[in-house]
Amino acid sequence: MRRFLLEICRCIRHRRIRADADLSISWPQGNQFPWTKYDTIIQYTDNEELAFMRRRLRSILTAFRSHSKGSMQRFADKMEHSRMVKDARGQALLDALLADGILSLVKDSTFYVLNAEKMGETLGVNYQALQKQQYTAQSDAYVLAVAAGA
Incomplete structure (x- = not known):
């Protein structure tokens, strides 16, 4: 998992994300650096x-x-x-x-x-x-x- 995250960090650092695209992530501890500005909360319901x-x-x-x-x-x-x-x-x-x-x-x-x-x-x-x-x-x-x- 750590290797995977390091690969993503490397890609984000070197690749340019399109101006009209939004990068968002949603996983446990996604609110920690370096993902803080990309963390998204998905609305779950018990109903x-x-x-x-x-x-x-x-x-x-x-x-x-x-x-x-x-x-x-x-x-x-x-x-x-x-x-x-x-x-x-x-x-x-x-x-x-x-x-x-x-x-x-x-x-x-x-x-x-x-x-x-x-x-x-x-x-x-x-x-x-x-x-x-x-x-x-x-x-x-x-x-x-x-x-x-x-």
């Missing part, structure tokens, strides 16, 4: 339902990729697959995102398109925050409301 719905939300919304037209799209078959939605709660979440305009179906229901502005308004999080597992009270309330209705 099993909330944890499941957070994972589904993150999985669904971060699956989108940019296409040549500039929109974030994903094949509908991938989004509706059982690996993505897992169970009825995940399907209810996908349906709610569609009903609220965060997602929309285009091209004869072949693709889902992500509306990032609507996601920010409705959930209070952006794409990068979801990738970092940074949830808000607004996003937690949304997924719990969907789970209660499923």
Whole structure:
């Protein structure tokens, strides 16, 4: 482990991290030198339902990729697959995102398109925050409301 950390230190010292990229780490004693400015606290919860719905939300919304037209799209078959939605709660979440305009179906229901502005308004999080597992009270309330209705 010590050798691994020394290798990372050497890489950070000699390589330049892109200006628009954020380096963050999360492990025990990550708040010690030299990692102090990179340490991130991931929000864990003891509520099993909330944890499941957070994972589904993150999985669904971060699956989108940019296409040549500039929109974030994903094949509908991938989004509706059982690996993505897992169970009825995940399907209810996908349906709610569609009903609220965060997602929309285009091209004869072949693709889902992500509306990032609507996601920010409705959930209070952006794409990068979801990738970092940074949830808000607004996003937690949304997924719990969907789970209660499923």
